[in-house]
Amino acid sequence: MNSNPPWQMARRAQRMNPSVIREILKVTERPGIISLAGGLPSADTFPVEAMRAASERVLRDTPREALQYAASEGYGPLRDWVAEQLAGQGLKVDASQVLITTGSQQGLDLVGKVLIDAGSRVAVESPTYLGALQAFNPYEPEYQSVPGDDDGPLADALALAQGARFFYVLPNFQNPSGRCLSETRRAELVTQAQALDLPLVEDNPYGDLWFDAPPPASLASRWSEGVVYLGSFSKVLAPGLRLGYVVAPKPLFPKLLQAKQAADLHSPGFNQRVVHEVIRDGFLRDHVPTIRTRYKAQRDAMRAALERHMPAGCHWTVPSGGMFFWVELPAGSDAMALLPKAVAHGMAFVPGAAFYADHPKPNSLRLSFVTVDAERIEQGIALLARALKETR
Amino acid sequence: MNSNPPWQMARRAQRMNPSVIREILKVTERPGIISLAGGLPSADTFPVEAMRAASERVLRDTPREALQYAASEGYGPLRDWVAEQLAGQGLKVDASQVLITTGSQQGLDLVGKVLIDAGSRVAVESPTYLGALQAFNPYEPEYQSVPGDDDGPLADALALAQGARFFYVLPNFQNPSGRCLSETRRAELVTQAQALDLPLVEDNPYGDLWFDAPPPASLASRWSEGVVYLGSFSKVLAPGLRLGYVVAPKPLFPKLLQAKQAADLHSPGFNQRVVHEVIRDGFLRDHVPTIRTRYKAQRDAMRAALERHMPAGCHWTVPSGGMFFWVELPAGSDAMALLPKAVAHGMAFVPGAAFYADHPKPNSLRLSFVTVDAERIEQGIALLARALKETR
Numbered sequence: 001m002n003s004n005p006p007w008q009m010a011r012r013a014q015r016m017n018p019s020v021i022r023e024i025l026k027v028t029e030r031p032g033i034i035s036l037a038g039g040l041p042s043a044d045t046f047p048v049e050a051m052r053a054a055s056e057r058v059l060r061d062t063p064r065e066a067l068q069y070a071a072s073e074g075y076g077p078l079r080d081w082v083a084e085q086l087a088g089q090g091l092k093v094d095a096s097q098v099l100i101t102t103g104s105q106q107g108l109d110l111v112g113k114v115l116i117d118a119g120s121r122v123a124v125e126s127p128t129y130l131g132a133l134q135a136f137n138p139y140e141p142e143y144q145s146v147p148g149d150d151d152g153p154l155a156d157a158l159a160l161a162q163g164a165r166f167f168y169v170l171p172n173f174q175n176p177s178g179r180c181l182s183e184t185r186r187a188e189l190v191t192q193a194q195a196l197d198l199p200l201v202e203d204n205p206y207g208d209l210w211f212d213a214p215p216p217a218s219l220a221s222r223w224s225e226g227v228v229y230l231g232s233f234s235k236v237l238a239p240g241l242r243l244g245y246v247v248a249p250k251p252l253f254p255k256l257l258q259a260k261q262a263a264d265l266h267s268p269g270f271n272q273r274v275v276h277e278v279i280r281d282g283f284l285r286d287h288v289p290t291i292r293t294r295y296k297a298q299r300d301a302m303r304a305a306l307e308r309h310m311p312a313g314c315h316w317t318v319p320s321g322g323m324f325f326w327v328e329l330p331a332g333s334d335a336m337a338l339l340p341k342a343v344a345h346g347m348a349f350v351p352g353a354a355f356y357a358d359h360p361k362p363n364s365l366r367l368s369f370v371t372v373d374a375e376r377i378e379q380g381i382a383l384l385a386r387a388l389k390e391t392r
Numbered sequence: 393m394n395s396n397p398p399w400q401m402a403r404r405a406q407r408m409n410p411s412v413i414r415e416i417l418k419v420t421e422r423p424g425i426i427s428l429a430g431g432l433p434s435a436d437t438f439p440v441e442a443m444r445a446a447s448e449r450v451l452r453d454t455p456r457e458a459l460q461y462a463a464s465e466g467y468g469p470l471r472d473w474v475a476e477q478l479a480g481q482g483l484k485v486d487a488s489q490v491l492i493t494t495g496s497q498q499g500l501d502l503v504g505k506v507l508i509d510a511g512s513r514v515a516v517e518s519p520t521y522l523g524a525l526q527a528f529n530p531y532e533p534e535y536q537s538v539p540g541d542d543d544g545p546l547a548d549a550l551a552l553a554q555g556a557r558f559f560y561v562l563p564n565f566q567n568p569s570g571r572c573l574s575e576t577r578r579a580e581l582v583t584q585a586q587a588l589d590l591p592l593v594e595d596n597p598y599g600d601l602w603f604d605a606p607p608p609a610s611l612a613s614r615w616s617e618g619v620v621y622l623g624s625f626s627k628v629l630a631p632g633l634r635l636g637y638v639v640a641p642k643p644l645f646p647k648l649l650q651a652k653q654a655a656d657l658h659s660p661g662f663n664q665r666v667v668h669e670v671i672r673d674g675f676l677r678d679h680v681p682t683i684r685t686r687y688k689a690q691r692d693a694m695r696a697a698l699e700r701h702m703p704a705g706c707h708w709t710v711p712s713g714g715m716f717f718w719v720e721l722p723a724g725s726d727a728m729a730l731l732p733k734a735v736a737h738g739m740a741f742v743p744g745a746a747f748y749a750d751h752p753k754p755n756s757l758r759l760s761f762v763t764v765d766a767e768r769i770e771q772g773i774a775l776l777a778r779a780l781k782e783t784r
Binding site: 018262267 | 591
């Protein structure tokens with residue numbers, strides 16, 4: 001008799017690893033640390049009173065429906081709302097193409113599950129969103145990074161991705177780079193992807209968080225049959241509800257739905273009804289601008305602090321929306337080695353290397369400007385600059 | 393330029409199919425149909441007022457925490473509660489082994505993701521829970537059914553499962569069969585599994601719904617290193633919250649956690665705090681007995697109706713808990729062919745064939761006694777008997 005049975009792991013489990021960012025965050029959640037490492041929205045933006053009133057109404061008017069099992073596709077009126085909202089942004093889809101997911105992270109998992117075989121090629125930006133790499137990794141793809149510049153991935157470079165199952169792109173205020181793809185680049189990329197028969201997976205958690213002007217139209221609006229589009233309520237309402245959505249071309253939808261059903265039957269109906277109750281009468285029209293105003297002021301504070309404190313040889317582009325600055329330290333710097341020194345000084349950031357599928361730039365780092373107030377942003381950047389100067 | 397790109401599906405997508413049960417339910421949700429086909433708990437058991445008060449308190453006292461991103465492991469006090477609750481049932485685990493999931497369906501998906509390679513053997517009961525087959529299918533296992541009798545899977549037959557990644561068992565009031573494994577059978581199965589180095593995955597959504605006496609101790613309490621245990625809040629509170637949990641042996645926990653993080657980051661923190669707020673002071677001690685009383689009366693109504701109406705040659709065992717009767721029609725009957733006739737008469741059930749990994753018994757069917765009142769149960773069974781008599 002053996003009391004330690006051989007738990008034999010699936011091969012894919014080798015590709016699952018602790019999130020570097022989450023491990024770092026644990027270290028940097030010490031009181032007193034000015035953490036610019038977070039990927040969280042500001043809790044000051046959560047519409048608590050609207051949520052409270054909506055929860056009350058849902059449990060008063062439709063408790064049996066809200067608390068019962070429900071359709072895997074999602075709550076009908078919420079799917080309708082998503083389709084209408086997207087139509088207003090030039091993306092014409094039927095509500096039957098909208099799948100409500102447990103955060104847009106689940107959308108990434110379902111896309112991976114349905115489209116990636118072991119050894120399949122998957123193309124990604126460089127850098128790209130770490131959570132997408134984590135979602136895709138268990139399906140054992142081979143990654144192809146597509147190089148780019150400040151306007152986005154280079155359309156010519158897309159040829160590198162030919163034969164990939166899809167190219168994963170986060171066009172608006174990307175996590176981590178803050179980059180927003182230009183109108184011209186979007187048009188070029190879609191033309192090139194069509195020529196290559198290369199499907200696109202477009203992830204858009206930050207598109208509403210623009211500071212001066214809305215971003216150019218989505219990739220999906222330019223090629224509805226060739227793009228899976230992912231959206232989220234995490235950044236415009238609250239992430240703790242875990243609600244996002246996938247909009248899929250019709251041939252793909254049934255398999256995503258079946259994968260969803262196998263994964264968790266459906267996303268919480270209570271949450272879906274509460275969100276719909278909050279947003280149904282145009283709440284976001286007034287609410288989202290308050291987030292934009294707040295984040296823009298904090299973006300400005302970080303820009304000023306970076307200009308004031310960072311030594312020569314550092315580079316960054318000022319983001320026109322979203323939550324992040326992406327900083328490149330002077331060549332030869334190592335952001336991972338810098339991190340413990342910065343923490344010793346009392347601030348934290350995320351080293352950029354984690355955001356590359358391959359060929360990481362060790363001198364890059366990500367700074368969030370949304371969860372720390374302007375005064376502490378100034379202090380945090382000053383501490384970062386001091387740590388950096390000591391290492392040189 | 394090709395405007396219809398080649399969406400190439402992963403091979404595993406071939407193993408994803410629409411749920412037979414969900415498709416049937418769509419047909420049978422017509423008004424006027426007495427549906428005994430559901431797998432839903434009774435909405436009359438949902439503690440709406442307690443949920444309302446808890447939601448109010450959570451949004452009053454900890455809105456920022458409840459609505460923000462949170463730990464992938466789950467809400468600490470809820471993990472503690474689960475560990476304490478299980479200790480009271482003889483299953484001693486540390487809260488660090490408890491992973492909160494988006495329904496126990498997600499627990500099944502994560503178990504499959506971490507433990508099943510394409511072609512791995514997975515052993516299951518005969519019949520087994522359809523949702524588990526759906527969760528495991530995308531990981532492309534080969535199934536081995538383990539035959540059994542009214543006391544559970546036959547311990548001797550477990551040798552058939554040698555070399556399997558695990559044996560999936562639902563010991564308490566199984567969906568679909570209603571079967572509860574006897575004390576003797578549990579002891580034999582665990583001894584045999586240990587001898588075979590065969591890990592067990594124990595699914596326990598219905599264990600609290602006993603009518604006369606609690607079921608024997610869990611398999612996990614007899615072999616803590618060799619059993620993954622899954623539980624759920626769906627049947628004792630409400631399924632629309634989508635909260636369940638996995639309790640894993642320590643060597644397995646980190647991979648399940650990483651799979652969870654990749655799948656949806658974490659289950660909704662708001663829901664976890666609301667559930668904890670509802671149950672923290674012993675709410676379930678008074679609430680669950682009200683569910684037992686209700687379901688037992690409806691079980692009795694269905695037993696009486698079956699005895700009164702069903703023709704000779706039909707067999708069923710009276711379940712001592714849970715939600716289902718499992719009926720075997722006379723040999724040669726085909727429950728799938730019977731279903732449209734039953735619907736024409738005004739009632740619905742689920743044909744049993746969907747619940748077998750292989751060698752389905754076409755003459756079996758599942759009846760739920762919890763969502764329809766006693767009077768309509770009587771009517772529904774009378775209609776079933778009438779449809780059956782007409783086909784013979």
